[in-house]
Amino acid sequence: MTARRVAITGLSLIDPQGDSTEAYFARLLDGQSVIRLHVTDDPPQGLSVPAVRCTGFDAAARIGKAHLATMDRYTQLGVAAALEAWDQSGLPREPGQDLPQAGVAWGSALGGTLAYEQGYRALWFGGQNRLSPLSVVQGMNNAASAQIGIQLGLGNASLTYTVACASAATAIGEAFERIRHGQADIMVAGGSDAPLAFAVIRAWEAMRVLAPGNADTAPQACRPFHPQRRGLVLAEAAAALVLEDWAHAQARGAPILAELVGYGVSTDHTHLVRPDATGQVRALHAALAQGGLDPADIGYVNAHGTATREGDPTEIEALRRVFGSHAEHLPVSATKSMHGHGMGATGAVEAVITVLALQHDALPPTAQLTEIDPACTGVRHLRTALRGSGVRAALSNAFAFGGSNAVLAFKAAHPV
Amino acid sequence: MDALELIRQFLSEHTSTDPARLTPEARLADLGIDSFTLLELIFEFEEAWNISIPNDTETPETVQDLIDFVERFRSDTPAPPTA
Incomplete structure (x- = not known):
């Protein structure tokens, strides 16, 4: 068969401040940064570093309280993005639905790092000798793609890509190829990460690539292409696209936002x-x-x-x-x-x-x-x-x- | 904390189940407690009561089954060995 065209019929970008995708995009057009000084005082040491924390993200409101305990924060962010993109596409969301031609391809560099860190803290620092029975399913790297598949009844492939900073772009690209070649009609594709673990921040500091800043300068800490640029800023983030076979999208009168070519x-x-x-x-x-x-x-x-x-x-x-x-x-x-x-x-x-x-x-x-x-x-x-x-x-x-x-x-x- | 109260707290923290539905006859599955969620709830009992519940035990079906089940392990002596 000739390769099929791939439409984008839904999208979502989690706004760290808790507003909508469109409102966040409008602020980005205005040049407004969501970077703030991230300050912690947890043992063993406090931290103070420019970062993006999704402080306005209300996981219970977006996903439902019943599912939260099984999810690390990276999964909560990812599921919220996937649900929003899916709803925008106008695809059905019925309890128990089974969509064998719809799948998910997800990117995450760190997976359930916060669950790992919480476990290590409890065992090595908190003197505990046992962990919650949810630790495995919170920490596993395919947790987000699995949870998205369960929430939406996606019976096609559930794939997770860990390719450092190209993880989500790779997931979107590979999802695109599945649709082009007729292996799926619909793919939820995107990525999520929640990197603000103590050890993750310390590891990036050790590479000397984290931009410094204080409470006043943090929003301006990340300066790409500037002669005084000092490095990157770690961010909690999630975003998702619904990719769909062009003919399938047209046949159901779906909104076509753009084409992935x-x-x-x-x-x-x-x-x-x-x-x-x-x-x-x-x-x-x-x-x-x-x-x-x-x-x-x-x-x-x-x-x-x-x-x-x-x-x-x-x-x-x-x-x-x-x-x-x-x-x-x-x-x-x-x-x-x-x-x-x-x-x-x-x-x-x-x-x-x-x-x-x-x-x-x-x-x-x-x-x-x-x-x-x-x-x-x-x-x-x-x-x-x-x-x-x-x-x-x-x-x-x-x-x-x-x-x-x-x-x-x-x-x-x-x-x- | 008694068993019913612990279950009530768990339901309010982990599910969107109406607390009025928590009766001894209610089936756990109907309250949103599947076999996986039950693991977490048993873990909460172990933590709260400082008891140890072995792996190879039966699976309670109703709230009363669960209460009877965990009460068996609530004593000052170590849990009895199971077959």
Whole structure:
């Protein structure tokens, strides 16, 4: 069979402040950061670091109290995103439903890390010698995909991808391929992570890539492409898309928000953490080729842009190489400047933002970009939102530790 | 804390079940307590009463079954060995 087209019929982005997906996107267009100083005073030591905590997230209201105890926070965030995206798509949600042609592909870098840390604390620090019988199902890495499948009656594949910061982008890409090749009609695809465990924060600090800040400066701590950028900000995050066979979506009169047309995947195979533009170029080319897109067709790139010293210029170099003479006109932004780095979820967060940008013809900026590092020039950096540019196609980049690259290419549902 | 009160608290913390439905005759499954949730509830009894309930025991079906079941292990002496 010829490859099928893949529609996006639902989406969700969990707003850390507890508002709606659309309201969160509107704040991102305004350049508003959700990064705050994260302060704890738990033993063995308190922490004070810029981060994104989903303080406004009401898990009981969104999922129902009965299910919460079996879920680590990363699963709670993920299930909430999946349910919202599903409801937007207009697909049925009946108790006991069985949908053998619908599945889930989920990304998480850390899985149930908070459940692990809670267990270690209780055993090694709290003097306990037993754990809750829910520990296993909270901590397992496929907990989110399993719970999403149970909540929605998804009988097709339930897959979990752990590809560091490209986890969710990989999950979305692989879900896309399942639909293209007729293995599923519908896939809930996205990712979630809840990385604010004491040990996780300490581990990232040890790599010297966490942006510093105090209560006043934390919202501006993450500055991709800026000459004074100091690194990334850990973020609790979840986002989901409903991907659907185009004909299936049309037949049921579903809202088609955008089209997923390309998935480029590659591996640098050169270094565990130092990115390599050559590997990134391969992923970018592959995404464009699969989508039947020329560089001139792309009206927006949501960059991986983590605000590390090495990552940002490498990504811009890759874009310059792929886009050639178009690069200087290519609108690029790194929205991590506002939502932080959702680890395994970040590819889904940025994919949703890219789809919303196409839908609304409104491209979000890189916040805090008061000055551009000379090593990062050569593209059109968006310092404020760009509205009405007539964007028809866009890319979302995810370039992970381990050298794994995943690029998603989207087209507007109604080209202008 | 007595057994019924502990179950009542558990229901209010872990389920959206109306507490008025908690009667001795009520079936656990009808209250939203499946075999998996029961593991957690038995764990709560073990923690609250400082008792140890072995793995190879029967599965209670009603609230009264459960109360009788956990009360058997509530004594100052160690739980009796099971067959």
